[in-house]
Amino acid sequence: MDLRPALLAEAAATAPDATSKNAAAVHAAKAVVADGIDKTYPDGTHALQPVHLEVTEGEFVTLLGPSGCGKSTLLKMVAGLLEMDGGTLRLWGAPPAELKASGRRLAFVFQSPTLMPWADVRANVRLPLELAGVAAAEADRRVDEALALVGLSKFASALPNMLSGGMQMRASIARSLVVHPQLLLMDEPFGALDEFTRHKLDSELLELWRSQGLTVIFVTHSISEAVFLSQRVVMMAARPGRITDDVVIDEPYPRTREFLVTARFAAYAKRLQDSLHRASGGHGLADDEAGDEISGATAVAAAQGAGA
Ligand SMILES: Nc1ncnc2c1ncn2[C@@H]1O[C@H](COP(=O)(O)OP(=O)(O)OP(=O)(O)O)[C@@H](O)[C@H]1O
Numbered sequence: 001m002d003l004r005p006a007l008l009a010e011a012a013a014t015a016p017d018a019t020s021k022n023a024a025a026v027h028a029a030k031a032v033v034a035d036g037i038d039k040t041y042p043d044g045t046h047a048l049q050p051v052h053l054e055v056t057e058g059e060f061v062t063l064l065g066p067s068g069c070g071k072s073t074l075l076k077m078v079a080g081l082l083e084m085d086g087g088t089l090r091l092w093g094a095p096p097a098e099l100k101a102s103g104r105r106l107a108f109v110f111q112s113p114t115l116m117p118w119a120d121v122r123a124n125v126r127l128p129l130e131l132a133g134v135a136a137a138e139a140d141r142r143v144d145e146a147l148a149l150v151g152l153s154k155f156a157s158a159l160p161n162m163l164s165g166g167m168q169m170r171a172s173i174a175r176s177l178v179v180h181p182q183l184l185l186m187d188e189p190f191g192a193l194d195e196f197t198r199h200k201l202d203s204e205l206l207e208l209w210r211s212q213g214l215t216v217i218f219v220t221h222s223i224s225e226a227v228f229l230s231q232r233v234v235m236m237a238a239r240p241g242r243i244t245d246d247v248v249i250d251e252p253y254p255r256t257r258e259f260l261v262t263a264r265f266a267a268y269a270k271r272l273q274d275s276l277h278r279a280s281g282g283h284g285l286a287d288d289e290a291g292d293e294i295s296g297a298t299a300v301a302a303a304q305g306a307g308a
């Protein structure tokens, strides 16, 4: 018997109001306010039409959407890695150029670990501090701290090619944490990893987010990763890139593997799958992947329900 229709109906009925805003967050400081920023590349590609994105201090927000919808473009503009064509960007209420003067920092984590292959983990993690002219003793202390945070203390002397993909990504994250950022921008950081490793790093990231009081903007193609991690998921559509939906994942932390097999998780995933389907114009690989993910989550929920 196919339990899916009934389970999805139940999930929809038990889901919280996904569009409601968290009233308490309204009064918190805005870490990021991007107002009408847009981008056309020199070759004429209209990558992003004016978008408005606000991220509250301490929030975990994920950008989700089909390939080419401008997720990386938007993230890079927030990071100051790419010039905007129009609009304004404020980080903690001030222009990005004033961020450093305010004592705040941001860090960017790319999909590829981008480690120097000839340098050991310690030297790789230390690089941003050397570029910033941080004194040697202080740099050593911060590198030790960052390596401990990502569980790589024992691998400080290893070369990158001696590490697994997951460990290389941990080193990359340590290199971003070593500058003590308040804002962490992550562009599909775990996209190239196997599912088990990705889930482990997702959990570790949530712990870092909590313990370090970070504000995170995370990019992924994966609906389940977005639901698992985020307080809010911002959906984007392509041609031109734009924001089409904004969904609050109103679930408590810490989030464990058990959350992945709940009816509430399935309801959020279904909500985002429908949204992604619309954002993809009713087709697309991401949509197919989403369908598999939801079938999987629902199947486990069904199995649990049958066993109860
Ligand atoms: N340097 C560039 N020059 C010209 N066009 C670009 C450039 N970088 C990106 N684009 C185009 O801009 C659009 C948005 O690209 P972007 O990389 O931001 O999308 P994305 O959502 O991050 O995609 P993906 O999920 O594949 O990473 C796409 O059409 C892309 O081909």
Ligand SMILES: [Mg+2]
Binding pocket: 071, 072, 073, 187
């Ligand atoms: Mg991208």
